[in-house]
Amino acid sequence: MPTHFDAIIIGSGQAGPSLANSLTQAGRTVAFVERKLFGGTCVNNGCTPTKALVASAYVAQKARIATDYGVIAPAPISVDMKAVKARKDKIVLASRTGVEGWLRNMPRCTVYRGHARFESPKEVRVNDDLLAADQIFINVGGRAVVPDFPGVNEVPYLTNVSILDLDTLPRHLVIVGGSYVGLEFAQIFRRFGSEVTVIEKNPRLCHREDQDVSASIRSFLEKEGIHVRTSAECIHFKRQGNDIAAGVDCTEDPTDSIGSHVLLAVGRRPNTDDLGLEKAGIAHDKHGYITVDDQLRTSVPGIWALGDCNGRGAFTHTAWNDFEIVAANLLDNDPRRVTDRILCYALYTDPPLGRVGLTETEVRESGKPALIGTRPMTRVSRAIEKGETEGFIKILVDAASKQIIGANILGTGGDEAIHCILDTMYAKAPYTNIQRAVHIHPTVSELLPTVLGDLKPLI
Numbered sequence: 001m002p003t004h005f006d007a008i009i010i011g012s013g014q015a016g017p018s019l020a021n022s023l024t025q026a027g028r029t030v031a032f033v034e035r036k037l038f039g040g041t042c043v044n045n046g047c048t049p050t051k052a053l054v055a056s057a058y059v060a061q062k063a064r065i066a067t068d069y070g071v072i073a074p075a076p077i078s079v080d081m082k083a084v085k086a087r088k089d090k091i092v093l094a095s096r097t098g099v100e101g102w103l104r105n106m107p108r109c110t111v112y113r114g115h116a117r118f119e120s121p122k123e124v125r126v127n128d129d130l131l132a133a134d135q136i137f138i139n140v141g142g143r144a145v146v147p148d149f150p151g152v153n154e155v156p157y158l159t160n161v162s163i164l165d166l167d168t169l170p171r172h173l174v175i176v177g178g179s180y181v182g183l184e185f186a187q188i189f190r191r192f193g194s195e196v197t198v199i200e201k202n203p204r205l206c207h208r209e210d211q212d213v214s215a216s217i218r219s220f221l222e223k224e225g226i227h228v229r230t231s232a233e234c235i236h237f238k239r240q241g242n243d244i245a246a247g248v249d250c251t252e253d254p255t256d257s258i259g260s261h262v263l264l265a266v267g268r269r270p271n272t273d274d275l276g277l278e279k280a281g282i283a284h285d286k287h288g289y290i291t292v293d294d295q296l297r298t299s300v301p302g303i304w305a306l307g308d309c310n311g312r313g314a315f316t317h318t319a320w321n322d323f324e325i326v327a328a329n330l331l332d333n334d335p336r337r338v339t340d341r342i343l344c345y346a347l348y349t350d351p352p353l354g355r356v357g358l359t360e361t362e363v364r365e366s367g368k369p370a371l372i373g374t375r376p377m378t379r380v381s382r383a384i385e386k387g388e389t390e391g392f393i394k395i396l397v398d399a400a401s402k403q404i405i406g407a408n409i410l411g412t413g414g415d416e417a418i419h420c421i422l423d424t425m426y427a428k429a430p431y432t433n434i435q436r437a438v439h440i441h442p443t444v445s446e447l448l449p450t451v452l453g454d455l456k457p458l459i
């Protein structure tokens, strides 16, 4: 006989725990299922640990160039990887135990440890327990793709999970994948002291970004000594003594990149292949992403999918917004929608990239009349004072409505400064709102009115 609850939530990622909180506060009983680490990817092997490592890497780099700032630091700089890992682990553990404690102490919430699988549209099995509810919420996230490159199974490789267990420095880290996850790790380990090679199958890094953004990122990474091999059309691996040889071209360039370690950072796949979706009749696409409507309802009444597993977002903030949308619709009679969301994210290289809305390429492709404003970080006084002048600001405005439709701030503080643009976009206010605002000096944000005061037609 199943144990009945008002709701079952599968997965303690970014949406599930907050949803459990809202449902239980509304007086409902919740069965909460987590098979592994409370807090999911972001807390355990995504945002939190990587940003902790980014911070250590930033300090290492600043120490290395300390004399540029008139500061005497012993040279050469070295990094104690065990201490770096211990710092990162402490931050992660605090967050993980916080999520677990929150759920375990939540009134009306019962936590189950184990892998959940659907038995029917209203039943989920966890080990020997059969749970039943009229409302089921799937928040199972995703994991790293391991592509079937020739030789990949004959060499040891790292993913975003296993690389976080390293407490020694790789001599030469070869990273397959020159996008967001791969580039953060590339700069982190280069700054710790590894040789780093990035292999990317597209002709440029972060190929979804504008050409000038990709070029600028490549430039500052190469200045730090990271080797970049783009247009790698034929990636394959073999062992070479204790090392791993990564080949990138099967015809023209036979030179292999020889690494002591290989990290695969070529994308994510949803954790839906072993969820018993077929037993509940839940529709999904060919990649396994669960099909949802604008309010995150699946094809089966009474079942919702939130977070990375629905393919509508790939970030912690989008997963959390999924919780907000479901909770608003179910509990507050507030018809929030996924399509109300404006695309925004950051790449946490140093300098970071803050991004919102459309790229310049997308605006051009749309054919709509637009205005553009740009400014290099070499002309931002805060950046000059900090000695961090890589990158540039770019803002795109719809010529008719005067609303901002896209922007990037690739530069120091770009991950924070981008939010004044984002909030103006949410307000559907014209760009003149920012242009006429008086911003604090000296900040990166203070130059946004200047950029917007000098817009040119996008031709």
Ligand SMILES: Cc1cc2nc3c(=O)[nH]c(=O)nc-3n(C[C@H](O)[C@H](O)[C@H](O)COP(=O)(O)OP(=O)(O)OC[C@H]3O[C@@H](n4cnc5c(N)ncnc54)[C@H](O)[C@@H]3O)c2cc1C
Pocket: 010, 011, 012, 013, 014, 015, 016, 033, 034, 035, 036, 037, 038, 039, 040, 041, 042, 043, 045, 046, 047, 048, 050, 114, 115, 116, 117, 139, 140, 141, 142, 160, 181, 271, 274, 275, 306, 307, 308, 309, 313, 314, 315, 316, 317, 318, 319, 348
């Ligand atoms: C290296 C890296 C860095 C990242 N950095 C950032 C960043 O800086 N900013 C950002 O916004 N995003 C970042 N992300 C993305 C972010 O981590 C994810 O978008 C976010 O964690 C998705 O949350 P989620 O709620 O969908 O699922 P997840 O956080 O993946 O959680 C899913 C949970 O479900 C559990 N689960 C899965 N299947 C079952 C099952 N059958 N039964 C029971 N439990 C199950 C899993 O164990 C897991 O705990 C990063 C990702 C990676 C890999």
